[in-house]
Amino acid sequence: MFAEFGYGILVVSFLVAIYGVIAAIYGAQNKSATLVESARRAMLLTFPLITLSAVTLIYLLVNDHYEVAFVYEVTSRSMPTYLKITAWWGGQAGSLVFWSFLMSGFASAVTLRKWDRDIEFLPWVIVVCSVTLAFFLGLSIFYENPFTRFWSVAGGVEPHMFAPANATLFTAADGNGLNPLLRHPGMIIHPPMLYLGFVSFVIPYAFAIAALVTGRTDDRWIRLTRRWSLWAWLFLSFGLVLGSRWAYDVLGWGGFWGWDPVEIAAFMPWLTGTAFLHSVMIQEKRGLLKHWNMILVILTYSLVIFGTFLTRSGVLSSVHAFAQSAIGPLFFAFIGISFVISIALLIWRWPELRSETEMKSMLSREALFLLNNLLFMSILVVCFWGVIFPLISELFTGQKVTVGPPFYQRATAPLFSALLFLMAIAPLSAWGHSTVQTLGRSMWKSAVAAAVITVALFFTYTKSIPALIGFSLIAFAILITLQEFWRGARARQKIQGENFFTALARLTSRNRRRYGGYIIHISMALMAIGILGINAFQTETQGTVAQGEELNISDYTVKYRELASWDNIGEGVNYTRAVVDVYRNGIYLGQLNPRIDYYFDAQQNMTIPGNRSTLRDDLYVLLVDWQPVSSNGATFKVYVNPLVNWLWIGSLVFFVGIIVAAWPDKDPETEVVRARRTVRQTSAAD
Amino acid sequence: MRKTLLITIFALILSGSFFGRAFAQDTTPPTDDEVNAIAKQLFCPVCESTPLDVCPTEACHDWREQIRTMLSEGKSEEEILQYFTDQYGDKVRATPPATGLNWLVYILPPTLILIGAIILFRSMREWTKPKTVETGVGGEGSATPSDRSDQDDYVARFEEELKKRK
Numbered sequence: 001m002f003a004e005f006g007y008g009i010l011v012v013s014f015l016v017a018i019y020g021v022i023a024a025i026y027g028a029q030n031k032s033a034t035l036v037e038s039a040r041r042a043m044l045l046t047f048p049l050i051t052l053s054a055v056t057l058i059y060l061l062v063n064d065h066y067e068v069a070f071v072y073e074v075t076s077r078s079m080p081t082y083l084k085i086t087a088w089w090g091g092q093a094g095s096l097v098f099w100s101f102l103m104s105g106f107a108s109a110v111t112l113r114k115w116d117r118d119i120e121f122l123p124w125v126i127v128v129c130s131v132t133l134a135f136f137l138g139l140s141i142f143y144e145n146p147f148t149r150f151w152s153v154a155g156g157v158e159p160h161m162f163a164p165a166n167a168t169l170f171t172a173a174d175g176n177g178l179n180p181l182l183r184h185p186g187m188i189i190h191p192p193m194l195y196l197g198f199v200s201f202v203i204p205y206a207f208a209i210a211a212l213v214t215g216r217t218d219d220r221w222i223r224l225t226r227r228w229s230l231w232a233w234l235f236l237s238f239g240l241v242l243g244s245r246w247a248y249d250v251l252g253w254g255g256f257w258g259w260d261p262v263e264i265a266a267f268m269p270w271l272t273g274t275a276f277l278h279s280v281m282i283q284e285k286r287g288l289l290k291h292w293n294m295i296l297v298i299l300t301y302s303l304v305i306f307g308t309f310l311t312r313s314g315v316l317s318s319v320h321a322f323a324q325s326a327i328g329p330l331f332f333a334f335i336g337i338s339f340v341i342s343i344a345l346l347i348w349r350w351p352e353l354r355s356e357t358e359m360k361s362m363l364s365r366e367a368l369f370l371l372n373n374l375l376f377m378s379i380l381v382v383c384f385w386g387v388i389f390p391l392i393s394e395l396f397t398g399q400k401v402t403v404g405p406p407f408y409q410r411a412t413a414p415l416f417s418a419l420l421f422l423m424a425i426a427p428l429s430a431w432g433h434s435t436v437q438t439l440g441r442s443m444w445k446s447a448v449a450a451a452v453i454t455v456a457l458f459f460t461y462t463k464s465i466p467a468l469i470g471f472s473l474i475a476f477a478i479l480i481t482l483q484e485f486w487r488g489a490r491a492r493q494k495i496q497g498e499n500f501f502t503a504l505a506r507l508t509s510r511n512r513r514r515y516g517g518y519i520i521h522i523s524m525a526l527m528a529i530g531i532l533g534i535n536a537f538q539t540e541t542q543g544t545v546a547q548g549e550e551l552n553i554s555d556y557t558v559k560y561r562e563l564a565s566w567d568n569i570g571e572g573v574n575y576t577r578a579v580v581d582v583y584r585n586g587i588y589l590g591q592l593n594p595r596i597d598y599y600f601d602a603q604q605n606m607t608i609p610g611n612r613s614t615l616r617d618d619l620y621v622l623l624v625d626w627q628p629v630s631s632n633g634a635t636f637k638v639y640v641n642p643l644v645n646w647l648w649i650g651s652l653v654f655f656v657g658i659i660v661a662a663w664p665d666k667d668p669e670t671e672v673v674r675a676r677r678t679v680r681q682t683s684a685a686d
Numbered sequence: 687m688r689k690t691l692l693i694t695i696f697a698l699i700l701s702g703s704f705f706g707r708a709f710a711q712d713t714t715p716p717t718d719d720e721v722n723a724i725a726k727q728l729f730c731p732v733c734e735s736t737p738l739d740v741c742p743t744e745a746c747h748d749w750r751e752q753i754r755t756m757l758s759e760g761k762s763e764e765e766i767l768q769y770f771t772d773q774y775g776d777k778v779r780a781t782p783p784a785t786g787l788n789w790l791v792y793i794l795p796p797t798l799i800l801i802g803a804i805i806l807f808r809s810m811r812e813w814t815k816p817k818t819v820e821t822g823v824g825g826e827g828s829a830t831p832s833d834r835s836d837q838d839d840y841v842a843r844f845e846e847e848l849k850k851r852k
Contacts, residue, residue: 252740253737253740254740259735362810370806381795381798381802385794392787396787399787400731400777401776401777402776402777402779403782404735404780404781405737405780407781411795542719543718543719637718
């Protein structure tokens with residue numbers, strides 16, 4: 001009953017979305033405001049419809065309807081209710097519905113609020129959003145239907161949406177249970193964040209396409225979608241950081257980023273998105289790079305769809321898996337067609353998108369931004385090629401290959417370093433024109449300070465040259481950015497006569513985009529400390545020890561005290577938990593409890609590290625194996641991960657920065673009134 | 687005499703082989719860290735994207751034990767890696783060996799990046815070169831900051847931005 005209802009609603013929303021596409025195109029072509037308005041209402045209607053279908057799915061999940069294949073796959077009776085709800089995005093079929101839900105929500109938000117402001121864009125924005133939505137709904141309806149049920153037929157049990165002849169509904173006693181790896185809080189929030197980021201990038205793309213179709217070649221589409229892009233970027237970044245944290249806490253291999261194709265799939269739209277955020281500023285300020293921004297937003301859209309496909313299906317692991325999966329070729333067809341149409345539109349409008357001004361200097365900020373774009377695109381090339389190459393190799397030679405972490409590390413390290421350097425100097429350069437002298441004069445103090453720090457690190461911390469180069473770049477970037485804050489605040493202090501901190505706060509709040517950006521820059525440099533730390537200085541050891549024996553690593557001693565194993569029937573988990581004492585240079589620091597959780601329903605182990613985290617380093621202890629009680633031996637793997645905490649600190653600073661940059665402005669009108677009032681007040685106070 | 691010589695030679699050969707074996711067995715058994723150092727560079731064909739040293743599956747455990755055995759037999763790191771490559775194909779290596787089509791892995795990204803850089807620099811020169819003389823005088827860039835302190839330049843720039851905001 002419920003399954004049919006949910007499915008029926010999906011079909012209806014699919015039809016409504018298709019209608020929206022047709023009505024919008026027809027309306028735009030014939031200049032029929034009524035039809036466009038009808039398309040807009042269709043767009044708005046999809047949201048409550050898909051919500052209803054999603055609620056139905058959640059109802060089935062929460063109430064143990066194991067006759068539904070998806071419910072059977074991702075939930076079990078022992079799972080708490082909140083996990084049953086979040087299991088919605090724990091499997092492919094559900095997460096596609098989740099995608100549609102977000103897409104219709106965002107598209108509604110766009111067409112609901114201030115939609116009449118730039119009315120000529122409207123039909124085409126509806127077309128893009130509805131086509132995307134219809135594609136995902138179509139996948140759900142025809143290929144990855146979350147409402148498919150089990151039926152007992154002559155040959156056994158088969159999944160079908162509707163009853164085959166002579167079949168009865170089959171209900172399993174209990175479900176498979178969500179993959180234990182996905183029951184971690186990080187993994188509960190991580191997919192929605194990633195998807196929020198993915199889906200919100202569709203909006204700038206929709207406006208870009210609308211601008212191309214309508215021939216409005218100014219930067220209106222960019223200004224309209226600036227906040228969307230920033231929020232999309234926020235969610236995507238948030239999703240990536242949460243995913244890393246999850247990997248660090250749950251996957252039990254001592255790191256947070258393994259250059260796995262799935263991670264890279266989420267990282268690639270972030271790369272083009274970041275390049276886009278930077279290069280649109282050039283168009284806004286200088287009217288340059290109109291073509292390039294279009295290319296970037298089109299690429300981002302394609303990579304978003306590609307990423308959605310890759311993160312869930314994992315079919316890129318082999319050509320055969322790809323060919324066998326029903327949705328793989330469809331995804332590629334959709335990406336291919338939308339890409340070709342977008343590029344064709346761009347070529348059609350190419351002559352009209354000529355730059356309004358000329359670039360004046362190789363050292364101008366726009367030139368440095370272009371370099372930044374080059375670097376982001378280079379990292380993208382490395383990532384894309386690394387992900388795609390195993391397929392190409394298999395296709396042409398039949399030989400399977402692995403493109404693993406060493407490839408990416410070697411290829412991207414210099415590129416990331418160059419980005420750090422650019423991040424440091426670009427804010428100092430002026431729009432239009434800079435010279436070596438002006439740049440040099442504004443950066444020499446920071447450069448000297450960074451050099452002093454590097455020398456100090458050489459004597460106290462490390463003799464590794466690549467690491468020292470990394471540290472010096474990080475120090476340089478942070479110092480210069482702080483100096484920018486300082487100079488800005490001093491300038492305000494001089495002009496407005498405020499005290500330093502008021503000046504700093506006002507400076508930031510008046511130029512939120514710029515200073516929010518600087519805060520983000522600082523956060524990136526802080527995160528770079530963590531990334532550099534774990535990549536350059538991670539040490540590890542593994543050994544089997546009896547009770548009372550110890551393992552030594554750098555200046556830490558890990559002493560195995562005891563181990564206990566017990567079942568928690570209610571949760572359906574067996575816990576094996578070791579107690580180890582930690583000493584540094586002979587001083588007792590406390591105990592850690594690495595454990596292995598065995599989930600009965602999923603028949604799967606999870607290795608949860610015992611982690612002692614400080615600003616200096618993390619001591620990360622894994623319980624790898626243990627012998628039967630009689631011999632009292634256990635195998636531990638111990639990592640020392642220097643500086644890794646700075647990654648998480650940096651990500652917190654990052655959120656502050658992006659909130660500063662992306663927080664909605666007041667309406668321009670009220671802003672003016674408020675500004676006037678402030679001026680009056682200040683003059684009255686004087 | 688001849689007999690004793692023969693016996694001596696025989697004994698020497700025997701002892702030589704014996705000592706040789708004893709020598710190999712005499713080394714301390716390979717530590718987990720030595721095993722992991724090699725396992726780190728390998729991926730088993732089944733567990734996608736999980737290096738062998740951290741893969742928790744039973745099959746990977748067996749592979750690690752195999753590495754341990756080979757180490758205790760005195761095999762070198764390169765020999766062990768080669769053994770797994772011969773047995774299971776290039777896929778077990780963390781990065782493809784640079785042979786045949788695999789060259790593309792290493793060649794293509796730098797080539798594309800280089801082409802991108804060349805295109806960028808050429809177009810930047812095209813954009814900047816001829817026009818600097820014409821527009822550089824009267825355009826926005828006319829404020830040559832070299833005769834003023836950068837601090838004042840900044841204030842000016844900043845005030846301008848503030849004005850724009852209002």
